[in-house]
Amino acid sequence: xxxxxxxxxxxxxxxxxxxxxxxxxxxxxxxxxxxxKIGIATIATHPALDAARQGFIDTLKxxxxxxxxxxxxxxxxxxxxxxxxxxxxxxxxxQRKDMILAITTPIAQAMVGAAKxxxxxxxxxxxxxxxxxxxxxxxKRPGGKVTGASDxxxxxxxxxxxxxxxxxxxxxxxxxxxxxxxxxVQVAELKKVAKKLGIKKIVERNVSTTADVLITAKSMVxxxxxxxxxxxxxxxxxxxxxxxxxxxxxxxxxGSDPNHPLRGVIAAAGVSMYDVxxxxxxxxxxxxQGEKPGNIAVTKGVxxxxxxxxxxxxxxxxxxxxSILREATEILYK
Numbered sequence: 504x505x506x507x508x509x510x511x512x513x514x515x516x517x518x519x520x521x522x523x524x525x526x527x528x529x530x531x532x533x534x535x536x537x538x539x540k541i542g543i544a545t546i547a548t549h550p551a552l553d554a555a556r557q558g559f560i561d562t563l564k565x566x567x568x569x570x571x572x573x574x575x576x577x578x579x580x581x582x583x584x585x586x587x588x589x590x591x592x593x594x595x596x597x598q599r600k601d602m603i604l605a606i607t608t609p610i611a612q613a614m615v616g617a618a619k620x621x622x623x624x625x626x627x628x629x630x631x632x633x634x635x636x637x638x639x640x641x642x643k644r645p646g647g648k649v650t651g652a653s654d655x656x657x658x659x660x661x662x663x664x665x666x667x668x669x670x671x672x673x674x675x676x677x678x679x680x681x682x683x684x685x686x687x688v689q690v691a692e693l694k695k696v697a698k699k700l701g702i703k704k705i706v707e708r709n710v711s712t713t714a715d716v717l718i719t720a721k722s723m724v725x726x727x728x729x730x731x732x733x734x735x736x737x738x739x740x741x742x743x744x745x746x747x748x749x750x751x752x753x754x755x756x757x758g759s760d761p762n763h764p765l766r767g768v769i770a771a772a773g774v775s776m777y778d779v780x781x782x783x784x785x786x787x788x789x790x791x792q793g794e795k796p797g798n799i800a801v802t803k804g805v806x807x808x809x810x811x812x813x814x815x816x817x818x819x820x821x822x823x824x825x826s827i828l829r830e831a832t833e834i835l836y837k
Contacts, residue, residue: 536573537573538572538573538574538575539568539573539574539575539601539602539791540575540598540599540600540602541574541575541576541577541600541602541603541604541787542576542579542591542595542598542600542602542603543556543559543576543577543578543603543604543606544578544579544580544581544588544591544592544603544604544605544606544610544613544614545580545581545606545607545610545629546580546581546582546583546588546606546607546609546610546736547580547581547582547583547607547736547739547740548580548582548740549739550762550765551629551734551739551760551776552606552607552629552776554762554775554776554777555628555629555776555777555779555783556604556606556780557777557780558628558776558777558778558779558780558781558782558783558784559604559626559628559780559781559783559784559787560576560780560784561780561781561784562781562783562784562785562787562788563784563788566784566788568788568791577595577598577600579591581609581610583712583736583737583740585613588609588613589613589616589617591610592610592613592614592616592617592618593617595614595617595618595623596617596618596621596623599621599623600623601623601624601791602623602624602625602626602790602791603618603623603625603626604627604628604783605625605626605628605630605651606627606629607630607685607736608629608630608631608633608636608638608683608684608685609682609736611625611627611630611636611649612636612637612638614627615637615638618648622648623648624648624649624790624796625648625649625651625796626650626783626786626790626796627649627650627651627652627783628651628652628653628654628779628780628782628783629654629734629776629779630651630653630654630685631653631656631684631685631688631689631733631734632653632655632685632688633645633651633653633801635684635687635688636685638651639801642800642801642803643800643801644797645796645797645798645799645801647796647797648795648796648797649796649797650786650790650797650800650801651783651786651801651802652779652782652783652786652801652802652804653779653801653802653804654734654773654774654779655774655803655804656733656734656759656760656772656773656804656806657772657806658689658692658693658696658733658759659692659696659700660806661731661757661759661771662693662696662697662700662702662731663700664757664770664772664809665729665757665770666700666701666702667824667826668755668769668770668816668821668823668824668827669728669729669755669821670701671728672701672702672728672755673701673703673704673728674702674703674704674705674706674726674728674729675693675697675702675704675705675706675728675729675730675731676706676708676720676723676727676729676730676731676754677690677693677705677707677708677730677731677732677733678708678709678710678716678719678720678723678730678732678735678738678745679707679708679709679710679732679733679737679738680709680710680711680735680737680738681709682711683735683736683737685733685735686733686734686735689733689734689735689759690705690707690733693705693733706723706726706727708722708723710737710738711737712737713737713740713741713744715737716737716738716741716744716745717741717744717747717748720744721748724748724752724754727754728755729756729757730745730748730754730755730756730757731756731757731759732745732758732759733759734759734760734773739760739763742758742763742766742768743766743767745768746767746768746815749768749818749819750767750818750819753819753820755769755816755819755820755821756768756769756815756819757769757770757771758770758771759773760773760776761773761774761775761808761809761810761832761833762776762810763810764810764811764812764815764833764835765810765812765835767812767815768812768815769811769812769815769816769821769823770809770810770811770816770823770827770831771809771810772806772808772809772810773804773806774804774806774807774808775804775807775808778804778805778807779804782804786799786802807832808832808833809827809830809831809832809833810831810832810833810834810835811831811833811834811835812834812836812837813834813835813836814835814837815835
């Protein structure tokens, strides 16, 4: 009797476990739907790069690639450490990700180098000049397994905004990490347009860590009338240090990303980094659906945003003209 009862109980228990396991299996297990493993890496933590990542994820979701259903994201951050960036790249390649999203130039360079002999498609965003960085062969025909969305900024347009706000500027200080190709490209563009816009001197300083930024900005005070900086990952990570010097010495500080005024600079014109992320997401969808990345042209962002910070301007002794306020897409009051 006990043996019979135990047999029945065992059968019931096995049935229960089987039903439970079936219930918790994802639908994709029955439909045969592939679950894509996508590695996402960025060089540092700040709002612009977070927005670019979110734009990518949101776009894939709209196209039916939903995290936890048919996509698994492995998101990581090198926090400015290039040796760590190289390690992340090697890890993604060894794990045979189905796709890699590389956010920023140094991360894209690390991923392209690590994936040289693999067939993993790489989508990038927040890269200023992918050709100069050696990431793609050309803007129109990237070649290989790489494509993406550039955050290319129109430096001349940015400087024109700066000069309209503070027309007496003759000497501009620029701090950047010369190790970042994107920064070198933007500074070269600044030099090219400076003279025709009335700027007599560009004062350059190179930094290699965020700890250098405050000391460097202060050392330039007597040499400059204002500060401008590119979308440099080192300087942006320590942006408040430059803002502090601007406020302490009445030296206007201007950025190159519409998010920078949120952190205390007077004004910045540029592209929406979320939109840059969206564009890279659209490319990722095309690749997941069978297109070759190397045949998809790299896109450039549209200079659609101008953010101004009235309180920051007041703290630095500047009055923003009404014509600029009329053009602004966002006005901040603190």
